[in-house]
Amino acid sequence: MLMDQYFTAMKSVLNKFEETQRDTIIKVSDEIAKRLAKGAAWHIMDTGHMLMFEGVGRTGGMMALKAIKITCEIQNPVRHRPSPARGIVGYDSVPGFADYVLGRANILDGDIIMIGSVSGYNYFPVDLALKANEKDCLTVAITSVDYSKHLTSKHPSGKRLFEACTYCIDNCTNYGDTLVEVKEMGQSICPASGISASYAMWAIQSTVVEKLLEMGLKPSVYISNHMPNASKINGDALDNYEKYGY
Template sequence: MLMDKYFEAMKNVLIDIEKTQKEKIVEVSEEIAKRLSKGAAWHIMDTGHMLMFEGVGRTGGMMALKPIKITCELDNPVRYRPSESKGAVGYDSILGFADFVIGRSNILPGDILMVGSVSGYKHFPIDLALKCNAIGCLTVAITTVEYSSKLKSEHPSGKRLFEACKYYIDNCSNYGDTIVDVEGFEQKICPASGISAGYVMWAIQSTVVEKLLEMGLKPSVYISNHMPNASKINGQAIDNYTKYGY
């Protein structure tokens, strides 16, 4: 069954993460914990997959991790008229958009910026990482190195995201980000990057919690709203996060 092929392939991706990324996850997490202990903020910006949904605000997750949410709406309700396709233009290809984001966000020197991009070649996430490097932020990419390595960067520097950030964690997916071959079908199916990125994210969060505890600090962590006394417990944790930043 294709389902069994998927299960096996996905397990292999997760095993690859454990075999190849563990030391780097520990190194990244140690630096994140040190910065949080000194008042830094921890930001995450994802270019369209699951990290800001899976990694933020979940039971068992750290309150310190906060998303950079970007919205851009355009309302132009004219009557239908046939026209040639203009192509899709996303913010990740707009020159100078990183300056706008840094200027309008709460990113400060010394903070932590985690950037998620599977392909890692678009202008905006690379530019954001480079400009955050320049102001002393810790930049961490979660990306697919095999995929990104085969793509040409859209940034003038020629760098891909894994080359632009101080650290990168490889989610260990592949070129094309699909892992199941289907006999008689011309393309693979089932992406790996969503689940593998979430796997990396929770590995990092668990290690940051561990490092803060080793420093004698109590990290603020959500419990499920359905647990007994959840409002009180989460409220106390929010107060702790607001006071200390971790």
Template sequence: MLRERFYDEMKKVLDKIEKTQGETIDKCAKVIGDSLVNNGICHILDTGHMLMYEGVGRTGGMMAIRPIRINFEVNNPARKRLIPGKENVYYDSIEGFPEFILGKANVAKGDVLIIGSVSGYNNMPVQLALKAREMGVKTIGITSVAYSSKIKAKHKSGKRLFEACDYVLDNCGIFGDAMVEVEELGKKIGPSSGIAASYLMWALQTTVVEYLISIGKEPSVYISNHLNNASAINGSAWENYEKFGY
């Protein structure tokens, strides 16, 4: 069954993450922890489908992982028509947009920026990483090295995300992301990147928590809103985050 094949392939990816990414996770956790205790902020900006929702504001997650959310909309309620040669424009390919984002966001020297992009070849994630590093911000890329390695970079430097960041967490996915071949469709289904990115993010957060505790700091974390007195407990934890930065 396709379901069992997906299970098998996904387990292989998670097993590879466990066997290959631990050392980098440890390094990233120390970088984040040291930033937080020195008045820094850990930001996350994901151009994909997972980390901005799964890794932020969740039960058991750190309050100190803060998203950079982009809301960009063009409204032009005109009649539909065919425009020959007109191409769709996406914000991750707009020259200069990464500088605008970092200029508007609360990002400063000594911070950490986690950038998520599975393919990692578009202009925005790469330029974000390069510009952030110029600002003195440590960068952590969450990407698929195998996938990205086979795609030509769109950034003028010729770099992809895994080549532009200080640290790289590899989601260990394959080229094209989907893992299960369906002969009847002539296509593969079942991408690994979402689950893998979540796995990496929570492994990273648990390691940051462990590191902070080891240096005598108590990180602020969310508890479930369904638990007794959750509002007061989370409110108190948020006050500690605002006061101490972790």
């Protein structure tokens, strides 16, 4: 069954991730913990997949990790008129948008910014990483190196996300990000990047927790709202986060 092919292929991606990314995760987590201990903030910006939902605000997750949420809404209730196709322009392709985000978001010199983009070649994520580097931020890419290497950067620097960040966590998915070939359809299905990126996120968070504890610091972590006394426990943890930043 296609389902079984998916199970096998997904396990292979996760096994590869564990074998190849462990050392980088330890280095990244150690640096994150040291910066948090000194008062830095930890941000994550994802260009459209699940990291900002899976990695932030979940039970068992660190309160220190906060999402940079970007919304842009255009309203113009003019009557319908035929118009030439303009194409789709996303914020990730607009020059100068990273400067706007860095200016509006609460990002200070020395902070931590994790940037998620599977392809990693569009203008905005690369520009955000390069501009954040100039602020001495720790920049961490979560991307597919194999996928990105097949693509030409849209940034004037010629860099892709894995080349623009201080560290790169490779989600180990392939070019095209699909696992199961369906000959009858002439294409493949089932992406791996969402699950592998989440795997990376929780591996990083668990290691940051471990590093902070080794430093004698107690990180603030959510418990499920359905657990006994959850409101008070989460409230106390939030107070600890607000006071110390971790």
